[in-house]
Amino acid sequence: MGSVSAESIGGITEQKGVASLVRSGGEEITVSVSSVPGIELKDTAVTGNGRMLIEFLDEEQLSIIEHTRIYIDEAYYDPDPSKSKMAIRMVQGTARFTSGRGKRIKKSNVQLSTPTAEIAILGTDFTTTIDEIGQSLIILLPDEKTGLSSGKIIISNAGGTVTLEEAYQASTISSYDKSPSAPVKLSGIDPSMISNIFIVSEPQEIKEVKQQEGLLSENDNVNILDVDFLEFNELEKDYLEYDELEFSELDIDYLAVDFLQDVLDVLQALDKGTSLDRSALSSGINLQGTKVGFDTDTQYNSIVDKGADTVKFFRDVDGVISISMLLSQSATIRTVSDQKESEIILGDGQGIIINITQVQ
Numbered sequence: 259m260g261s262v263s264a265e266s267i268g269g270i271t272e273q274k275g276v277a278s279l280v281r282s283g284g285e286e287i288t289v290s291v292s293s294v295p296g297i298e299l300k301d302t303a304v305t306g307n308g309r310m311l312i313e314f315l316d317e318e319q320l321s322i323i324e325h326t327r328i329y330i331d332e333a334y335y336d337p338d339p340s341k342s343k344m345a346i347r348m349v350q351g352t353a354r355f356t357s358g359r360g361k362r363i364k365k366s367n368v369q370l371s372t373p374t375a376e377i378a379i380l381g382t383d384f385t386t387t388i389d390e391i392g393q394s395l396i397i398l399l400p401d402e403k404t405g406l407s408s409g410k411i412i413i414s415n416a417g418g419t420v421t422l423e424e425a426y427q428a429s430t431i432s433s434y435d436k437s438p439s440a441p442v443k444l445s446g447i448d449p450s451m452i453s454n455i456f457i458v459s460e461p462q463e464i465k466e467v468k469q470q471e472g473l474l475s476e477n478d479n480v481n482i483l484d485v486d487f488l489e490f491n492e493l494e495k496d497y498l499e500y501d502e503l504e505f506s507e508l509d510i511d512y513l514a515v516d517f518l519q520d521v522l523d524v525l526q527a528l529d530k531g532t533s534l535d536r537s538a539l540s541s542g543i544n545l546q547g548t549k550v551g552f553d554t555d556t557q558y559n560s561i562v563d564k565g566a567d568t569v570k571f572f573r574d575v576d577g578v579i580s581i582s583m584l585l586s587q588s589a590t591i592r593t594v595s596d597q598k599e600s601e602i603i604l605g606d607g608q609g610i611i612i613n614i615t616q617v618q
Contacts, residue, residue: 270313277306303327305323306324306608322351323353347370415435418438428444558600590603
């Protein structure tokens with residue numbers, strides 16, 4: 259699909275949707291079917307709602323899915339492979355790196371990194387998934403022909419080192435000064451299933467190993483989409499035992515909400531005697547696709563709590579949806595149901611992607 263010029267260090271061989279390259283001088287080049295630029299040193303590869311596949315001169319491949327950002331810091335090919343170098347920083351989103359089959363670069367000279375770890379490779383195919391705060395999930399993939407391990411990767415940071423050497427072994431790294439989690443083998447997945455959804459819902463095996471190592475509490479090991487809100491009875495809670503009453507999502511009686519009336523009417527009945535700040539429901543939030551309060555089109559209640567710096571999205575159509583996020587986060591929430599279809603964008607929408615399908 260693309261070509262490699264004399265100045266390029268690689269080319270884009272596949273592309274669809276919204277994708278671009280940002281040059282070192284700040285110039286942004288949109289990648290399209292009719293315009294496929296070569297890859298140059300210091301390029302930043304960025305995808306919005308799109309994907310692209312980059313192939314370097316020694317046949318290394320970098321597959322980038324939606325809402326991902328990659329920095330290409332160095333790519334130097336010398337006639338002596340031991341002097342060739344490559345350095346790539348995987349910053350956000352999900353990407354797959356497949357080491358080259360050529361002989362123009364010594365694999366030990368390929369430096370790959372995430373915000374929380376350095377990755378050394380030995381003839382390997384692997385993926386990285388990185389969330390907004392830099393937490394990384396690294397998964398070693400199998401060889402496409404044999405189904406066995408594609409090689410070995412060594413993950414290291416200031417906290418320690420772990421080695422992945424079996425197909426679908428994975429490790430998660432929460433910060434640069436904390437050791438990567440012990441390797442755990444994931445089951446029931448294939449490469450096509452590895453995407454940004456692992457930011458929202460980590461594989462169960464990863465949750466379990468993080469809990470064993472004290473990196474995750476039992477309460478954290480819960481997917482909000484799996485919560486049965488009907489099991490909670492707020493009438494059993496005595497709020498008068500507190501010296502100060504503050505409005506929170508626990509003050510909302512989800513079963514009593516009438517979605518045909520404005521959310522302000524609901525809150526007036528709920529928060530009498532509380533210290534709810536009405537300014538929290540103002541439009542001082544970067545929100546698209548729905549409005550603060552109740553939106554008759556999306557059927558979402560969007561409730562802003564500036565004291566907690568959060569926004570809550572609640573919907574009861576074909577089942578209950580309840581999602582809480584920080585105001586500083588960016589996310590896209592796409593909902594498809596028999597009754598309503600909507601897309602809500604918080605911030606720039608490129609951080610977290612949540613796709614919800616409801617079927618009666």
